[in-house]
Amino acid sequence: MTLGTTKTTLRLVGAAVAGAVALGGGTALAQTVKIGTPSFLTGAAAPAFGIPAKKGAELIVRGINNGELPAPYNNSGLAGRQIELLVYDEAGGGTKQVTELRNKVQKDNVDAIIGIISSGTCAALTKVAEELKVLTIQTVCGTPRVFEEINKDPKYVFRTINHATANNVSAARYLAAKMKDKVKGFAGINQNYAWGQDSWRDFELAMKTLIPAAKASTKPQFPKLFSGQYGTEISALSRSRENIVHSSFWGGDLEAFIGQASARGLFKRKAFVLTVGETVAYRLGKKFPQGIMAGTRGPYGMYVVDDQTPLNQWFQREYRKAYGSPPSQPAYQYAQGFLAAKYAYDKAAKAAGKFPSTDQVIAELRGATFPTFVGNVKMGLSKGHQAITDDRWGVTAWDEKRGEVVVKDVVVFPPECVNPPDGVGSIEWLKGGMKGASC
């Protein structure tokens, strides 16, 4: 009886081992490029950022793997190999993300990390990514500190989106271009954490240079992150003399604020600058305020909805087909990170004549200029690791025929107009009156 059980157990173990070997052998034969993609799948940042970002990543990976994309990305795979996408949750804070990065690199053997939404995650992961020697393409996070303070001599870490300073500078430039004489002063409502504090500081400094006559409110509002109730702040803003309100609100906080401020008619009385307002525009639809300035940190989402480049048309069409809604900025920004990888892997493979090493891929991406959905991404700052793109601002309107929010009166600011020159720190540049900007 005992003997019989032992035998059966042995047989089972044998079968399991054989199965494992077969499986292992299977993956080894069809070689893939494993890419880990952090994005907020749970928590407050999921609906407006994490989920569209994940959808954008999944769509572009499908496009790359099947060779569906238009030229110049029309051959299949990354350097001929299929992408194996591992999307994982970005929630849980820096400690958790560092652990998860180690797991993905050392346990699951990913070849690259593409993604990251929160500046906090980028700040926490940058050094570890260098230590682990894993190619990391940061796609959404905004803080300039990533390369200006934390990682001044990057090798493995790249960022394929403008840092947040550019966005606030271009917002100020738009105001200067469109309503310079009408600006009587500007107030702000930003969340009380790094993103909100930095955004307000950048905007304030840029306005000082561009519209010196406009005075900043002495009482900028900094409500708690995720507080959800803005009654007192809205009252204060209504009574304030300033006619411009700057806000870097996002996600649920932004939706709550829009709901409460609309009800009290605040959007009719003040000109709003919502630096990442576009993230909730499609979700709110007709409830999204009209006639305000809403940004996307570059040429993404509703700013490029009608742009006719084949790549952009493919993305718009397939995204709507797959998910039933238009792609907002995080979808574009995540997909753009994959385009960067596709560009660098393919080019490195061509040069090497075989599947490239990580070092060869890095060499191609550093300082590169590659075509994205609309226009180019230029890896122009921080030794070729920080991207610059153009940035666009316009005024929102409701398009009855499409049933979507659109932007009108758009101004395109070239990359060199809204970014500091290479080697100059963002704050230093802003404080020095933005010298060297060419518009």
Added chain:
Amino acid sequence: MTRLFDKTFWGLTIGLVALFALNFLLEEWMRSIGLQSLSRGCVAIGLLVLWRTGLVSFGHALFFGFGAYTVAMLQIIGVNDIILLLIGGCATAGLLALVLGFLLRQYRAIFFALLNMAFSMILYGVLAKVEALGSTDGIGINQVSFFGFVPSDDSYRPTLFIFAVIFAYIAAVGSHWYLKSTLGLMTMAVRENEIRVEYLGYSAEKAIHIKYVLSGVLAGMGGVIMALTIGHVDPDSMVYWTVSGDFVFITILAGTGNVGATFIGALVYELLRTYAFEFAPEIWQLILGGSLLLIIMFLPDGLWSIRSEWRNRRALAAAKSGDAPAGE
């Protein structure tokens, strides 16, 4: 003095030696999980010490974060040796506990738990405002030296692991001995009947105050280890109240039977989280919560109670079959 060198002591010592040996075999991601378990284990011992008195703190991330941020601040002024950072982290956390203890020792039950949480959220609010420390984005921690020795890149983390194991060992053995001392044993008396303790001539408040400082020092130590393990400190993953929740989770998971169990609890928690995260990226929190529920329902005294449960059953079975287990 042989009383000191009991089963738990030897168990912990065997654990120490085993971890030293394991250090050569571990893959880096496992070592990383190990380091975090050691860090959280230290904090959980601190909670265990309080727990034995019937006090639960929902705010020990206060001391944990204080230890971690002390590392960041000491590095800014140029202190970079692990032993100085450890002493600094433990001392500041201990000092904070000493000061707060004068207030908190007067409270019990939910008031104690929530006051702790309130203090931890004050620290969170302050840190979220301080731009020099990176506000909510946090600040990076550099690699440290070990008594002046700077290991190569490849041997840095194994060295860190050895030091963390030694620190955790000292914390565990020290706490174990403390809990066995008169002062330590009095904790349970305080829990059962505080007034009677006072009549016996001891001060319950003083006993609680000492415990509170000890638990603060242990949490500070956990914070130092965590800061060095992660290489980054930020308010959300060091000071926020959910972090305190993690520690309570681990204490419940491990049970308060034995200081060694807290490390096992911390490791189980870490593995649970890693795999829940990997296999269910969209509902991993649900799995964590579900497991806690199951533990509370089926193992109300934590993982450690599996051992006594098993012993009881064996004894019962032995009694039934007629022969008593040898030696017991």
